[in-house]
Amino acid sequence: MNKQDQLNIIKKGFINSQKVLLAIGDETRQSILLVLMGTDCETGLRVGEITKQTHLSRPAVSHHLKVLREAGVILMRKEGTKNFYYINVSTELGLLKTLMSNIDNFMQNNY
Template identity: 80%
Template sequence: MNKNYQLKLIKEDFINCQKVLLAIGDETRQSILLVLMGTDCKNGLRVGEITQQTHLSRPAVSHHLRVLREAGIIIMRKEGTKNFYYIDVSTKISLLKNLINDIEKLIIETK
């Protein structure tokens, strides 16, 4: 594959990943993601449960969950008046795989 074409693909990958990279670059959001990944509950967690495990305030957790949702990293499921948050493999976090794979291809081919 042409090196310029590969660089164009990587540039597009970076553009597609900007919101994801900004969202996961924050240490507080990383701790929330770790809590969501570490739960045995397949249905997701509520804000109160995340608050207990991260020792953050409820408004702080809600704010960071909103950023993660807007970046397409987590999904919210409503059940009546309750909101459950979880990570799904079909979220935009999979865009990072494309970025890594394209960078890896370029590096391997230029060696």
């Protein structure tokens, strides 16, 4: 694969990852992700639990969870009237891993 083909793949990777990059680029959303990653609970956390750990208001947490969900970074599981949020490691965040791998390969082969 030539240099231009590699760059085109990286460009597509940036385009495909844009929503994820914007979502995780916010410091508040990063703190929410850290809370979700730091929990021992495999079933996810409710908004109230995230609110306690981040010291953010409930509406703020809900807003940021919505942004993260729309970007595909987290998922929500309903249990009756309760919503549980957890990190979606298998899809959208995987785009970032692929993008970084492509950039790393490009840099190793061209510099």
